Amino acid sequence: MSERYPELSFQAQSLDNLALDPMEVNGCPLEEKDEEERERLVQRIAQVSKSGTRVFSEGSISAFRLGNEFILEIPSDQKDSAGRIAPIICYGHVSRESEKSWPDEVVSAIRDFANRIGRGVSDQAAVRRGIEAVKKNWISRLWVRIKEWLSALGRKLRRHLALPSLSP
Amino acid sequence: MPLPIIIAVVIVLAATAATAAIVLNWDKIVTQLKGKKIAILGARGVGKTTLISFLTTGCVPESSKQTIRSGNAKGRRFSLRELDLKIKDTRDLPGGPDAYAEWKELFDEADLVFYLLRIDKLVESDAEAENRVRRDMKQIESWLKELKDQRPLPRLFIIGTHGDLANPDLTTLPENEQGNYQDRIRALPIIQECVQRAGGSHNTKVVLGSMKSKEETEALVFGIFSQVESQS
Numbered sequence: 001m002s003e004r005y006p007e008l009s010f011q012a013q014s015l016d017n018l019a020l021d022p023m024e025v026n027g028c029p030l031e032e033k034d035e036e037e038r039e040r041l042v043q044r045i046a047q048v049s050k051s052g053t054r055v056f057s058e059g060s061i062s063a064f065r066l067g068n069e070f071i072l073e074i075p076s077d078q079k080d081s082a083g084r085i086a087p088i089i090c091y092g093h094v095s096r097e098s099e100k101s102w103p104d105e106v107v108s109a110i111r112d113f114a115n116r117i118g119r120g121v122s123d124q125a126a127v128r129r130g131i132e133a134v135k136k137n138w139i140s141r142l143w144v145r146i147k148e149w150l151s152a153l154g155r156k157l158r159r160h161l162a163l164p165s166l167s168p
Numbered sequence: 169m170p171l172p173i174i175i176a177v178v179i180v181l182a183a184t185a186a187t188a189a190i191v192l193n194w195d196k197i198v199t200q201l202k203g204k205k206i207a208i209l210g211a212r213g214v215g216k217t218t219l220i221s222f223l224t225t226g227c228v229p230e231s232s233k234q235t236i237r238s239g240n241a242k243g244r245r246f247s248l249r250e251l252d253l254k255i256k257d258t259r260d261l262p263g264g265p266d267a268y269a270e271w272k273e274l275f276d277e278a279d280l281v282f283y284l285l286r287i288d289k290l291v292e293s294d295a296e297a298e299n300r301v302r303r304d305m306k307q308i309e310s311w312l313k314e315l316k317d318q319r320p321l322p323r324l325f326i327i328g329t330h331g332d333l334a335n336p337d338l339t340t341l342p343e344n345e346q347g348n349y350q351d352r353i354r355a356l357p358i359i360q361e362c363v364q365r366a367g368g369s370h371n372t373k374v375v376l377g378s379m380k381s382k383e384e385t386e387a388l389v390f391g392i393f394s395q396v397e398s399q400s
Contacts (some may be wrong), residue, residue: 013234013264017212018296021264035266042266049237050259060233073237082213085233 008092008106009041010113015080022117045071045091056133060085061123063130068094070134074110074127076119088114088121094134103131197396198253205256207274207322209308210284211300212263215329218379219284220260222389228382235262238270248386251393265300268307275311278322282392283308283362287328287376290358298358309365324366325392326359328376332384 009025023030023038030038052066060075072090080086090110107128114121121127206223208216212234220241221229243257261270275281283304289297308324315321353359354374366372373395377388 011236013212013236013262017234017263018300021266023266038266039269042262042264043269046238046267046270049239071237075233080213080234082232084213085231087233087236089236 007095008090008109010110011041011045011089011091012076012113012117012119013080013086015078015086017080017082024113041091044069045089048091055136056130058126058129059123060087061126061130063134065134070094072106072110072127072130072134074121074130076114077122078119086119088119103128103135106131197393198251200396201253201280201393203254203256204279205277206258206280206282207271207278208258208282208284209261209271209275209304210263210282210327211286211297211304214263214284214286215379216263216284217260218385219282219327219389220258222379222382222385223255224258228379228385235260238262238267248390248393251390265303271307272311275308275322276315280325280396281308281322282325282327283366284327284329285362286330286333287353288330288333290328290356291334301358301362305362305365312367321367321371323396324372325395326362326366326372326374327388327392328353328359328374329379329388331376332378332380 007026010023012022014021020032023041025037025041030041048064048066048069048071052064052069052071054062055065055070056063056072061073063070063072070092073087074090075085075087078086088110090106090113092106107124110127111121111124208220210216217232217235218228221227223246224241224244226244226246239260241258241260243255246253246255259270259274261267261274285301286297290301312321353376354363359374363369363372363374373392375388375391375395377384377391379385379388
């Protein structure tokens with residue numbers, strides 16, 4: 001798993017609300033002593049949640065996107081000691097989203113993490129839709145960037161060649 | 169008086185206070201709360217999201233989920249009996265110690281800090297709950313020291329929740345047992361330590377109650393805001 005999905009990190013809250021929250025970064029579990037890394041992950045998740053765009057919301061599943069970072073919050077099948085929904089967060093950078101297998105790989109990685117911490121994620125189809133939304137958002141943003149870049153390039157070329165501007 | 173009874177009495181008193189508003193100067197309270205930013209902090213499962221939800225929507229959520237990532241909570245006009253004020257935007261933060269950096273960020277901006285703890289656990293002398301409260305309060309103490317020379321310190325409210333779990337029969341207790349509640353609860357060593365770390369009783373108020381129902385949450389919130397006047 002850690003070799004297959006090195007770009008993904010995970011966080012869950014313990015079901016008894018007392019034990020250390022399970023966390024993994026780049027496939028490696030974070031222990032209590034890994035205080036800095038744990039805080040860093042929590043801060044990145046908070047940043048994407050606070051400043052990012054919500055790109056997907058379906059039931060208790062939601063996805064946010066900030067630049068090339070994303071988070072996906074998925075409810076696990078288990079409830080905590082207070083009877084609350086106990087979600088799992090998947091945090092990552094979109095880097096291989098153009099690969100066709102990427103959404104399925106992320107879904108598998110989430111399922112594997114859930115299993116490792118004794119949880120289950122039933123609605124994997126909805127999780128996949130969330131990932132697709134993250135991917136789609138990335139493509140639309142990339143397209144906007146390309147258009148901006150082409151437009152800037154066009155302006156530079158016109159200036160360089162002393163061509164009249166086409167805009168009114 | 170056994171402690172569970174004391175807790176229950178506190179809650180009864182909070183409910184009574186809600187109907188005894190004539191003794192409070194609400195204009196003064198509203199003025200003091202106007203434009204203030206509230207930070208709601210506390211360990212996991214103490215009721216932060218429930219309280220934020222009540223303050224920002226007027227409702228107690230029927231179903232809930234663990235707050236695993238921070239979320240924005242939109243402020244709104246808040247009306248509760250004689251009280252009518254605008255709650256500023258705030259954030260709902262996770263309760264794990266890994267989120268201390270986020271807590272601090274909100275703490276640094278806040279005028280009022282509500283630190284929630286599970287009073288039922290502390291009454292039981294639950295070591296894990298006590299350790300967590302102690303750890304949180306050490307953080308808060310250090311943040312207060314950092315802020316000391318920079319701006320007026322935020323006012324602190326130590327809010328004991330889950331009072332209903334301390335005694336399920338709390339609402340049926342006679343009112344004449346209300347007298348010593350506050351002192352007895354304050355006398356708990358862990359509460360005394362909290363007050364001391366938060367800068368002493370002139371800057372810190374202890375309020376107790378439950379958020380099991382909307383009515384109990386109203387009484388608790390009313391109890392908190394009515395303490396603002398006495399804190400000034």
